[in-house]
Amino acid sequence: MAATAPVSEPTSRISALADVLDDLAANFPNIAVLAPSVETIAYLDDAATRRARGDAASGPAVAFPATTEEVQEVVRAAARHGVTIVPRGAGTGLSGGASATAAQLVISTERLDRIVEVAPLDEVAVVEPGVLNAALNEHLAAWGLFYAPDPASYEISTIGGNVATNAGGLRCAKYGVTRESVLALDVVLADGELITVGHRSIKGVTGLDLVSLFVGSEGVLGIVVRVTVRLRPIPVARRTVSAFFDTTAAGASALSAITRSSVRPAVIEFLDGRTLANIDQHRGTDLRIRGGSLLLIELDGYGIDEQFTDLRDALEAVGGRVTQETDAAGQALWALRRGGRGFDERSWFAGGDIAVPKSRIPDVYAALPELEHRFGVEIGAVAHAGDGNLHPVITKPIPDGADPLVPPAELHEASDELARLALSLGGTVSGEHGIGTVKRELAALELSSRSREAQLAVKAAFDPFDVLNPGKAL
Amino acid sequence: MAATAPVSEPTSRISALADVLDDLAANFPNIAVLAPSVETIAYLDDAATRRARGDAASGPAVAFPATTEEVQEVVRAAARHGVTIVPRGAGTGLSGGASATAAQLVISTERLDRIVEVAPLDEVAVVEPGVLNAALNEHLAAWGLFYAPDPASYEISTIGGNVATNAGGLRCAKYGVTRESVLALDVVLADGELITVGHRSIKGVTGLDLVSLFVGSEGVLGIVVRVTVRLRPIPVARRTVSAFFDTTAAGASALSAITRSSVRPAVIEFLDGRTLANIDQHRGTDLRIRGGSLLLIELDGYGIDEQFTDLRDALEAVGGRVTQETDAAGQALWALRRGGRGFDERSWFAGGDIAVPKSRIPDVYAALPELEHRFGVEIGAVAHAGDGNLHPVITKPIPDGADPLVPPAELHEASDELARLALSLGGTVSGEHGIGTVKRELAALELSSRSREAQLAVKAAFDPFDVLNPGKAL
Missing domain, CATH: 3.30.70.2190 (Alpha-Beta Plaits)
Structure with a gap:
C-alpha cells in the first residue's frame, strides 16, 4: 500500500480507450458509460488501495452494462481496440483486485442488480453479480432461508465481488466459504462469449470443475454475470x-x-x-x-x-x-x-489476512510481541478462529509532519514476516481477501514456480491476450 | 457399456511399452512392475466396463510405485517413450475412468497406502491415495473424528479414487462431497514434476483454486500422490x-x-x-x-x-x-x-447417476413408467434425495440364448433419455460417478462447445501431449 505516484499513461493507450468509448457510443448508445474524468477517480481504487493513492487528475473509463448482452458488447469493444478491462463490484475489496489505471476500462456490475429467482424448494437463488450480499439475505428472510457467506463487508459488498474473491466471513467455519455456496455461473469470457458452468442441482461432476475455478479468480478468467447460489434454512435457534x-x-x-x-x-x-x-x-x-x-x-x-x-x-x-x-x-x-477496529487517522495502518492450521493460532499470537518489538509497531489481531484465519492489524502513530500516505517500511516488513510465519506453520498468505495487486509478492512466497506456471497456463487458456484484469491475482 | 471387441494394438505402441519396462528395469529396479500378460487383464477395466468386456488375451503393463519419487520416475519413463498413462486406485469406478488398453501403462496406487499423519487439533489427516476410505475412518475412530465423504464403495474404494471422481455418497447432503473435504494435494504432473496445491489451513485464496480443479479431474491433469483431508467430530448422536x-x-x-x-x-x-x-x-x-x-x-x-x-x-x-x-x-x-440392489445375472443392466434440483425429484419418478413402457425395460431408482442425485437402474431380462455381454439398444436409449430429462430439469448427467469413457456422449449433451473448449484448454495447459488418461472425462 505504498503511495502510488500518478503515472502518465502512454498516449496510444489513452487514445485506444477513447476509441472504445466512440465505438460504444456509435453502436451501443444504450450502454451507460463514463469517460475518464475527475468523476471516475473513485474507480481507480478499491478499499485496499484508496488510502495510498495521492492526487489523481482523472480516473479510468467506466461502463455500466445492465444486461448480459451489454457486458458482452463492452468486452468485445474493448477487445477490438486492445483495451484491458477491470471488472468491478462495489469496490470494497481489500487486495487491490478492482484497482485500475486511467487507461483501462472498468466494467461495473452496479446495474446488474436483479434477484432473478428464489426457488425455496430447490434451496437456490439466481442473482446478478451486482446484488449486495445483505440485500439478498433481506430478500430471503421471507422464505426462512439465508445465504451463508458473510464477509465483514456484507452490507456493502456484492455477490459478484464475493464470488471473485471467494469471500469468507464469520460463519464459514460451519457453513463454508463462497465456493461452497455457488452452484452455477454465467460468465462472459475475454472474447465476449458467454459460458454457463455448473448446474442447478446440488451435486454434479460432469467435466472439470470450472465453477470452482472461476470462484476466487478475481476477474482474470471472465466476468461473472449471473450466479446460482445455494441457500440454507435459517436455524431454529x-x-x-x-x-x-x-x-x-x-x-x-x-x-x-x-x-x-x-x-x-x-x-x-x-x-x-x-x-x-x-x-x-x-x-x-x-x-x-x-x-x-x-x-x-x-x-x-x-x-x-x-x-x-x-x-x-x-x-x-x-x-x-x-x-x-x-x-x-x-x-x-x-x-x-x-x-470495532475503525480506521484511526493518526496512525499508519497495515491489515493482514493470514490463515494457519487451527492448532497453530496460539503460535501466531505468541509471535506478536517479538514482532512488535523488532519493527517498532503495534499488532493486534482478531481471528475467525474456527478456520484459523487471522486478521492482524499493524499500526504505528504518525509523527507530526510525516506523510500519512507514506507509511514506514517497518509496517510492511512486519506484515511480510507474519505471512512468512503463516507459511512456516502450514498456512497461507491470504485466507479470504485475495491477492489482487497488493499481495502479489506474498503470493510469490507461497506458490512454487511450477505452481505459478500452472496458474498462468490456466489464465492463458481462458484469456490468451491478457485482457481481463491484467496483473492481478497471479 | 457395449461389449468392447478386443482391439489389436499397433506394434509400435506395444514396443514403446516394452521400452518403458526395460527402462524401468534398468534404471529403477526397485519399482514393482507387471508386464502385459493374462495376469494384468483385470487392469483393463474398472467396475463400469468389466461386465462389458469380452475375452482378452493380455492386459496392460502395471506399475506399483511405493513412493512419490517412484511415481515421478514412472511418469518420466512413460514420457520418454511416448507411452500414455492410466492412473488407478482400486478400480471400483463406475464410469470407465480407470479402464486401459493393452498398450498403456497403468499406475496403480495400491502401494501408496500410508496414513501419514492425523492431526486432531487441526482436524486434518494426511494420507496417500491408495488408502481405503473405510480404513481411514477405522483409523480415525480412536480420535472421535471422521472423514465425511462416503461413496457406496467406501469399503473398497480409495481416497485417491474418491478425489479423482469427486465422489459423493450418502452423507454429502449435509457434509458436502469430496471437494469440500480436501484441503491440499501433492500431484505428479505429466512431465513428472511434483506440485503441491492448497494448504493445511481450512481457508485460503492464494491464486486460482487448483485443488478444486484437480478434484474430480479423473486423472487427466495429474496423479495425486498425497491428500490432506478435512476431518469432523463424530456426532454426539x-x-x-x-x-x-x-x-x-x-x-x-x-x-x-x-x-x-x-x-x-x-x-x-x-x-x-x-x-x-x-x-x-x-x-x-x-x-x-x-x-x-x-x-x-x-x-x-x-x-x-x-x-x-x-x-x-x-x-x-x-x-x-x-x-x-x-x-x-x-x-x-x-x-x-x-x-440391496445386487447384480442379477439373468438381466441386462444399465446404471444411471443423474442429479436434478431437489424439487424436481418427483418429476423424474413420474417419468419412469412412460419410459419403461416406451423402451420395454424396468426402471427402479434410489435417490440421495438431500441433494437431488438419483441412481436409476434399468434392467431387462436376458432371453435364453442371448449374449449377456450385448445388451439391447433400448437400455442405453432409456438411460440417455433419463439424462436428457435431468438436463431439461436443470440438472446434470453425472451427479457423482464421473464421465470416464462411458458417459462422454452424455457429457456432450450437457456441456456447450465453448465450455468443452475451455475444459480442453485447461487440460492442454497441464498435459500438452495428452499423456495422462487420454480420452477420459472430457
Whole structure:
C-alpha cells in the first residue's frame, strides 16, 4: 500500500480507450458509460488501495452494462481496440483486485442488480453479480432461508465481488466459504462469449470443475454475470456466548478445547487483548475489565442448550469465564466485533489476512510481541478462529509532519514476516481477501514456480491476450 | 457399456511399452512392475466396463510405485517413450475412468497406502491415495473424528479414487462431497514434476483454486500422490428414521416437506416401489408390506429428539408412516439400502447417476413408467434425495440364448433419455460417478462447445501431449 505516484499513461493507450468509448457510443448508445474524468477517480481504487493513492487528475473509463448482452458488447469493444478491462463490484475489496489505471476500462456490475429467482424448494437463488450480499439475505428472510457467506463487508459488498474473491466471513467455519455456496455461473469470457458452468442441482461432476475455478479468480478468467447460489434454512435457534480469559495466550490456547469437544459453533471469533483495548478506547466500552482476551461465539441449530453445556464445560476447564449473553447484549458484542477496529487517522495502518492450521493460532499470537518489538509497531489481531484465519492489524502513530500516505517500511516488513510465519506453520498468505495487486509478492512466497506456471497456463487458456484484469491475482 | 471387441494394438505402441519396462528395469529396479500378460487383464477395466468386456488375451503393463519419487520416475519413463498413462486406485469406478488398453501403462496406487499423519487439533489427516476410505475412518475412530465423504464403495474404494471422481455418497447432503473435504494435494504432473496445491489451513485464496480443479479431474491433469483431508467430530448422536408412503409418487413428493422444515438430516435416501420389491425378492424381506416407497433418514448431532419431532411432524402431514428405528433395525435397513440392489445375472443392466434440483425429484419418478413402457425395460431408482442425485437402474431380462455381454439398444436409449430429462430439469448427467469413457456422449449433451473448449484448454495447459488418461472425462 505504498503511495502510488500518478503515472502518465502512454498516449496510444489513452487514445485506444477513447476509441472504445466512440465505438460504444456509435453502436451501443444504450450502454451507460463514463469517460475518464475527475468523476471516475473513485474507480481507480478499491478499499485496499484508496488510502495510498495521492492526487489523481482523472480516473479510468467506466461502463455500466445492465444486461448480459451489454457486458458482452463492452468486452468485445474493448477487445477490438486492445483495451484491458477491470471488472468491478462495489469496490470494497481489500487486495487491490478492482484497482485500475486511467487507461483501462472498468466494467461495473452496479446495474446488474436483479434477484432473478428464489426457488425455496430447490434451496437456490439466481442473482446478478451486482446484488449486495445483505440485500439478498433481506430478500430471503421471507422464505426462512439465508445465504451463508458473510464477509465483514456484507452490507456493502456484492455477490459478484464475493464470488471473485471467494469471500469468507464469520460463519464459514460451519457453513463454508463462497465456493461452497455457488452452484452455477454465467460468465462472459475475454472474447465476449458467454459460458454457463455448473448446474442447478446440488451435486454434479460432469467435466472439470470450472465453477470452482472461476470462484476466487478475481476477474482474470471472465466476468461473472449471473450466479446460482445455494441457500440454507435459517436455524431454529441462535445464541451468543462470550468467554473471557485472563490473557491473550490463555484465550488462544482455549481454541483447542472447542476442537476437542463435539460442539461446532457457527461462529468463533477471537479478540486479543490489544484489540479489546482498542475497542474500549474508541467505543467507550470496558471489555478489558471483563478479561484479557475474548472468544465470541455463536451457537445455532437444534439442541442449543446441550450445545451450550458442552461448550461451557470445555471452556471453563481451560480457565474461561463463560456467559450466555442475552439477545441485546449479544448483538452489542457482535456490533463491536464487526465495527470495532475503525480506521484511526493518526496512525499508519497495515491489515493482514493470514490463515494457519487451527492448532497453530496460539503460535501466531505468541509471535506478536517479538514482532512488535523488532519493527517498532503495534499488532493486534482478531481471528475467525474456527478456520484459523487471522486478521492482524499493524499500526504505528504518525509523527507530526510525516506523510500519512507514506507509511514506514517497518509496517510492511512486519506484515511480510507474519505471512512468512503463516507459511512456516502450514498456512497461507491470504485466507479470504485475495491477492489482487497488493499481495502479489506474498503470493510469490507461497506458490512454487511450477505452481505459478500452472496458474498462468490456466489464465492463458481462458484469456490468451491478457485482457481481463491484467496483473492481478497471479 | 457395449461389449468392447478386443482391439489389436499397433506394434509400435506395444514396443514403446516394452521400452518403458526395460527402462524401468534398468534404471529403477526397485519399482514393482507387471508386464502385459493374462495376469494384468483385470487392469483393463474398472467396475463400469468389466461386465462389458469380452475375452482378452493380455492386459496392460502395471506399475506399483511405493513412493512419490517412484511415481515421478514412472511418469518420466512413460514420457520418454511416448507411452500414455492410466492412473488407478482400486478400480471400483463406475464410469470407465480407470479402464486401459493393452498398450498403456497403468499406475496403480495400491502401494501408496500410508496414513501419514492425523492431526486432531487441526482436524486434518494426511494420507496417500491408495488408502481405503473405510480404513481411514477405522483409523480415525480412536480420535472421535471422521472423514465425511462416503461413496457406496467406501469399503473398497480409495481416497485417491474418491478425489479423482469427486465422489459423493450418502452423507454429502449435509457434509458436502469430496471437494469440500480436501484441503491440499501433492500431484505428479505429466512431465513428472511434483506440485503441491492448497494448504493445511481450512481457508485460503492464494491464486486460482487448483485443488478444486484437480478434484474430480479423473486423472487427466495429474496423479495425486498425497491428500490432506478435512476431518469432523463424530456426532454426539445418530438416529435412523424410516418413513413409508403408500406410493412412489407420495414418497417423492414428501421430500419437499423436509426442505420446508428446519431439519437437515445427514442422510436422506429415497427407495421407490420397484427398488423395495427388488430388495424383498433378493433378500427375503417384506418392505413392500410396510409401504410403496421408503424414505430412509439419518439424523445426527445435537437436539436429536427435537429434530425427530420436527421431521415426524413434517412427514406425517404428507402421509408418511414415520418410525424411529432401534439401532439394530436401523442398521438392518441401511445394510439393505447399501447392498440391496445386487447384480442379477439373468438381466441386462444399465446404471444411471443423474442429479436434478431437489424439487424436481418427483418429476423424474413420474417419468419412469412412460419410459419403461416406451423402451420395454424396468426402471427402479434410489435417490440421495438431500441433494437431488438419483441412481436409476434399468434392467431387462436376458432371453435364453442371448449374449449377456450385448445388451439391447433400448437400455442405453432409456438411460440417455433419463439424462436428457435431468438436463431439461436443470440438472446434470453425472451427479457423482464421473464421465470416464462411458458417459462422454452424455457429457456432450450437457456441456456447450465453448465450455468443452475451455475444459480442453485447461487440460492442454497441464498435459500438452495428452499423456495422462487420454480420452477420459472430457
